Amino acid sequence: MALEAKRLRAIIGGSAGNLVEWYDWYAYTSLSLYFAASFFPKGDATAQLLGTSAVFAVGFFMRPIGAYVMGRYADSHGRKAGLAVSVALMCAGSLMIAFVPNYASIGLAAPIILLIARMIQGLSVGGEYGASATYLSEMATRQHRGFWSSFQYVTLIGGQLTSLAVTLILQALLTKAEMENFGWRIAFLLGAALAFGVYLLRRRLAETASFEALSKDRPASGAAALWRAHPREFVLVAIISAGGSLAFYAYTTYMQKFLANTAGFSIQTATGIMTAALVVFMLVQPLFGSLADRVGRKPMLLLFGVGGTLVSVPVFSALAIARDPVAAFGIIMIPLLLLAAYTSISALVKAELFPAHIRALGVALPYALGNALFGGTAEYVALRFKQAHVESGFYWYVAIILAMTTLCFWLLPETKRTSLISED
Secondary structure (H helix, E strand, C coil), X not given: CXXXXXXXXXXXHHHHHHXXXXXXXXXXXXXXXXXXHHHCCCCCHHHHHHHHHHHHHHHHHCHHHHHHHHHHHHHHHCHHHHHHHHHHHHHHHHHHHHHCCCHHHHCCHHHHHHHHHHHHHHHHHHHHHHHHHHHHHHHCCHHHHHHHHCHHHHHHHHHHHHHHHXXXXXXXXXXXXXXXXXXXXXXXXXXXXXXXXXXXXXXXXXXXXXXXXXXXXXXXXXXXHHHHHXXXXXXXXXXXXXXXXXXXXXXXXXXXXXXXXXXXXXHHHHHHHHHHHHHHHHHCHHHHHHHHHHHCHHHHHHHHHHHHHHHHHHHHHHHXXXXXXXXXXXXXXXXXXXXXXXXXXXXXXXXXXXXXXXXXXXHHHHHHXXXXXXXXXXXXXXXXXXXXXCCHHHHHHHHHHHHHHHHHHHHXXXXXXXXXXXXX
């Protein structure tokens, strides 16, 4: 009982930190509709959103660097040490965004500082994914690994929901002008304060048995060693991360803008629709994780891959002409429920492919590369298609990438049987 209580506390503690990390990351996209003009004052609304989306994408391209540095750090110094450093970086980035003056005050320096802050946050999130995926997977029991590892996305979505909830509260308390002037800064100040609290919490977490069992003469780590020993796993994780990340950002963060900028819903209505959809999406993660414990990982991945490929074009097409919020919510839930079959176990599948001495790096680096190339650019690509007046091209883009991802799902082993996480 004492061991199970310790395990539960560790999982809850790690998950709480993950939530705050992702709140800080998503606050940027939740509030970019309000601060876009502060940093990119010229052009129409779509042009301004392109500017903030480009900075968002650059943050993603810092994630492979963060994944490499923090992945090696977590493999060398421990999972909880990596988690503490990642949240400290997120705190610093959020503080910078909260206090950076606007374009009217300091000119070009404003978007440059914004860019630097997002680069710091990109380093943080790049390290967070590998460390938290490894930590939760190693802390979970073999029989319920899918269930417990699903809480990485419960807290990831919880962070996104928290950012949306803060946005809704600020919208209710402040006028549109006040939101554009100073209201959006409040969310980043809150994120920085929460990140500092989590930093203190993470320093007190228990270390995993997998890391503690490693001997001092462990095999070499690093990107070269990872590629030499696990090239097939590296490529497969990068590709499935690309497709999964593209689908996730297309149907979550970009969807709020799509509902406002294409379907014609107000910002408040679009935010409300996405909040309701994400609550359901978050709650079903443990259900799909538990199902993966029963039927295996591969059937769940194929459900997402095949289903996502088939529904992407019709779902976006239907949403583009949707006018009823309830109907829009129902349509959005179709791809989100399919996506849950992937998100609930995606971190676990990756962790089960690599041995303990290189697990954090093996999870983080190929994930970050695929995520940066396709997840981080999702909004930018979508808005480019819209600006070129061929918005339906983005719908087909998502479907084609998911079809390619499905082929990689076929090539994966059934990691429920072949897991390299040996501890119970």
